[in-house]
Amino acid sequence: MVDRSAGGGEVTIRVDGRQVRVPAGAMLASALCNDRATQAMRRSVTGQPRGPLCGMGICFECRATVDGRPQVRTCTLVCREGMEVRLDG
Amino acid sequence: MAESAPNGYGPSVERHDADVVVVGAGPAGLLAAIAACEAGRSVLVVDENPAAGGQIWREATGQGPHPRARLVIRRVRRLGAGVLSGVTVFDGSADARVLRALHVDDPRRVLEIRYRELVLATGASELFLPFPGWTLPGVTGVGGLQALVKGGFAVRGRRVLLAGSGPLLLAVAASLKAAGARVVGLCEQAPRSRVRRFGFGLWRHPLKALQGVGLLAALRGVPIHHDSWVVEARGAGRVERAFVADAAGNRRAIDCDLLATGYGLVPASRLAELLGCAVDHDGRVLVDETCATSVDGIWCAGEPTGIGGVEVAMAEGRVAGSHAAGDRQRGALHARLLRKEQRFVRRLERAFALRDELRALPDDDTILCRCEDVSFGAVRSLRDARQAKLETRCGMGPCQGRVCGPASSFLCGFPRDRVRPPLIPVPMGALAVAGPSNTSKQRSNERSNETMETPE
Ligand SMILES: Cc1cc2nc3c(=O)[nH]c(=O)nc-3n(C[C@H](O)[C@H](O)[C@H](O)COP(=O)(O)OP(=O)(O)OC[C@H]3O[C@@H](n4cnc5c(N)ncnc54)[C@H](O)[C@@H]3O)c2cc1C
Numbered sequence: 372m373v374d375r376s377a378g379g380g381e382v383t384i385r386v387d388g389r390q391v392r393v394p395a396g397a398m399l400a401s402a403l404c405n406d407r408a409t410q411a412m413r414r415s416v417t418g419q420p421r422g423p424l425c426g427m428g429i430c431f432e433c434r435a436t437v438d439g440r441p442q443v444r445t446c447t448l449v450c451r452e453g454m455e456v457r458l459d460g
Numbered sequence: 461m462a463e464s465a466p467n468g469y470g471p472s473v474e475r476h477d478a479d480v481v482v483v484g485a486g487p488a489g490l491l492a493a494i495a496a497c498e499a500g501r502s503v504l505v506v507d508e509n510p511a512a513g514g515q516i517w518r519e520a521t522g523q524g525p526h527p528r529a530r531l532v533i534r535r536v537r538r539l540g541a542g543v544l545s546g547v548t549v550f551d552g553s554a555d556a557r558v559l560r561a562l563h564v565d566d567p568r569r570v571l572e573i574r575y576r577e578l579v580l581a582t583g584a585s586e587l588f589l590p591f592p593g594w595t596l597p598g599v600t601g602v603g604g605l606q607a608l609v610k611g612g613f614a615v616r617g618r619r620v621l622l623a624g625s626g627p628l629l630l631a632v633a634a635s636l637k638a639a640g641a642r643v644v645g646l647c648e649q650a651p652r653s654r655v656r657r658f659g660f661g662l663w664r665h666p667l668k669a670l671q672g673v674g675l676l677a678a679l680r681g682v683p684i685h686h687d688s689w690v691v692e693a694r695g696a697g698r699v700e701r702a703f704v705a706d707a708a709g710n711r712r713a714i715d716c717d718l719l720a721t722g723y724g725l726v727p728a729s730r731l732a733e734l735l736g737c738a739v740d741h742d743g744r745v746l747v748d749e750t751c752a753t754s755v756d757g758i759w760c761a762g763e764p765t766g767i768g769g770v771e772v773a774m775a776e777g778r779v780a781g782s783h784a785a786g787d788r789q790r791g792a793l794h795a796r797l798l799r800k801e802q803r804f805v806r807r808l809e810r811a812f813a814l815r816d817e818l819r820a821l822p823d824d825d826t827i828l829c830r831c832e833d834v835s836f837g838a839v840r841s842l843r844d845a846r847q848a849k850l851e852t853r854c855g856m857g858p859c860q861g862r863v864c865g866p867a868s869s870f871l872c873g874f875p876r877d878r879v880r881p882p883l884i885p886v887p888m889g890a891l892a893v894a895g896p897s898n899t900s901k902q903r904s905n906e907r908s909n910e911t912m913e914t915p916e
Pocket residue numbers: 427483484485486487488489506507508509513514515516517547548549550581582583584585586602603604606607628631632725728731761762763764769770773883
C-alpha cells in the first residue's frame with residue numbers, strides 16, 4: 372500500500388522524457404493536470420485531445436503508458452519516484 | 461490469509477478468503493466491515509483506491525485520512541478486518557463464491573478471493589450528459605474535479621464554472637473555493653422554486669439544514685444561477701468559454717479555465733449484475749429490508765441500492781454487515797434508522813429531477829461515446845445499446861459504456877445492456893491465470909475487453 376500522507380516532500384517523474392517534480396503522494400492524473408506542458412493527456416481514436424473526466428477510474432480518458440504498461444488509468448495511480456509516463460495513447 | 465501460487469503463465473495468483481468479503485471501502489463498506497467484525501466473523505475489505513474512504517471520504521494528498529473517516533478506518537483495523545487497497549474486482553462467480561481481482565499497480569498480479577458472504581458496497585459514478593464541446597480537456601465531472609483536487613491538482617487562481625444538478629454542486633463549489641479556485645458560477649438546472657421548497661422541507665432534518673446553511677455561507681460571492689444549464693463549451697485545445705442557457709430563453713458566455721458538470725449519480729451496480737443480482741430499470745440493485753440481494757449470500761449497501769448519500773450508505777452498511785454476519789437483531793435495529801433517511805432521499809430526487817431540455821443538449825455530431833468517438837447522430841435512432849454496439853461500436857471501448865450507457869438511457873431511452881466480464885480491460889496473462897470463470901464464457905463475435913495489450 373502507498374503512503375499518501377507523507378506531507379511536504381516531492382518526487383520526480385518523467386513525462387515523455389521531461390523531468391517533472393510533483394508533490395509526494397499526488398495522484399498521477401492530478402500531477403499531469405498541474406503540468407502546464409501537458410495540454411492533453413491523450414488523443415482519441417479520431418485524434419481529438421482529451422483529459423480526465425471522472426477522476427475515479429470510470430471513463431479511461433486519463434490513460435497513459437506508465438513504466439511500459441499501456442492504458443493505465445492515471446487517476447488511480449499514486450506518483451512514485453522515477454515513474455516513466457508516456458502520453459502517446 | 462493470503463498465499464501465492466506460481467503458475468506457468470508468469471503472473472502469480474494471490475489467494476485470500478474470509479467469512480465476509482466487502483467490495484468497496486466507502487462509508488457503506490467500512491460500516492459493513494465493522495458490523496460483521498463485531499459479530500465475530502473474519503472480514504476482508506477490497507477497494508480500488510490507494511486509500512480507504514470511498515468518494516466522500518477520499519483522502520486528500522498530504523493530509524492523511526478524512527477526519528470523519530479516520531475513526532472509522534481505525535476501528536475497522538482494530539477489529540482485525542483485512543483491508544486491501546489498490547485492488548479492482550473484475551470478475552467473479554456467485555456459484556463458486558469467488559471474486560477475481562487485480563492490483564492497480566501491477567495488473568499481472570491476480571487475486572482470487574473466496575467468501576462465504578459477500579457485501580457489495582461499490583458506490584456510484586456521476587451522470588455525464590454530452591453537449592457540444594464536452595470532450596475538451598478541462599471539462600470534467602463535478603465530483604471528478606473534486607477527486608482530482610484531492611489527488612493534488614492545484615486549482616488556486618483558476619476560474620471554475622460548475623453546472624449540473626443536486627447538492628454535490630454546492631459541496632464541490634465550497635471545497636474548490638477553499639482550495640483557492642475562483643468559482644465564476646454555479647448553474648443548477650432545477651427551478652428555483654423547487655430547490656427552495658426542498659430547502660424549507662429540511663426542518664425535518666436539522667443536521668442537513670445546518671450543513672446547507674453552512675455551504676451557502678461558504679459560497680457567498682459565488683453567482684448561483686437556477687433554471688440554468690451549460691449548452692456548449694469552446695476553446696482551442698482546451699476549454700476557455702462556456703455558454704449557459706436558462707429557462708427564460710437567455711444565452712450567455714462565461715469564460716473559465718475549468719468546467720465541471722454533473723447531473724447526479726448513477727448506482728455502480730455492474731459487479732452486482734455480473735454476479736446475477738436483480739436490478740431495476742435504473743440500475744438500482746434490488747434488496748429487501750435486510751439488504752439481501754436476489755442472490756443467496758450476496759448483500760448490497762450504499763449507493764448501488766439507490767442514490768442516498770453518506771448517511772444512508774452508513775446505515776445500509778450496518779444493516780448489510782450485521783445480516784451477512786448472521787446478527788439479525790442488530791440488523792433490525794439499524795433498519796429503523798435507515799427508513800428515516802430514505803424519506804429524505806425521495807425529497808431529494810423530486811427536487812432535482814432532470815428537465816427535458818437537457819435531452820436536446822447534444823447535436824448530431826456531438827460525441828456520445830468518448831472511447832470510440834461515436835456521434836450522437838449515429839446512435840439516436842437505434843433500438844438499444846446492443847444495436848448501437850454492433851453497428852457503431854458505441855460502448856465498446858475500454859470504459860465499456862460506463863459513461864455513454866447512462867447518457868444514452870437518458871437521451872434515447874435505451875434499456876440497460878447486459879454486463880459482461882471482465883469489468884475492466886485486463887491483460888491477457890491475467891485472464892489466463894484467472895482460470896475458468898464468467899470471463900471465459902464471453903461471446904467471441906464481439907471484440908472482447910481483453911485488448912489491453914493491443915493498441916487501439
Ligand atoms: C466522484 C464523486 C464525488 C462525491 N463527493 C461527495 C461529497 O463531496 N460529499 C458528499 O456528501 N457526497 C459525495 N459523493 C456522493 C457519495 O456517493 C456518497 O456520499 C458516499 O460516498 C457513498 O458511500 P458508498 O460507500 O455507498 O460509496 P463510495 O464512497 O463511492 O465507495 C465505493 C467504493 O467502492 C470501490 N469500488 C467500486 N467498484 C469496485 C471494484 N470493482 N473493485 C474494487 N473496488 C471497487 C470504489 O473505489 C469506492 O472506493 C460523491 C460521489 C462521487 C461519485
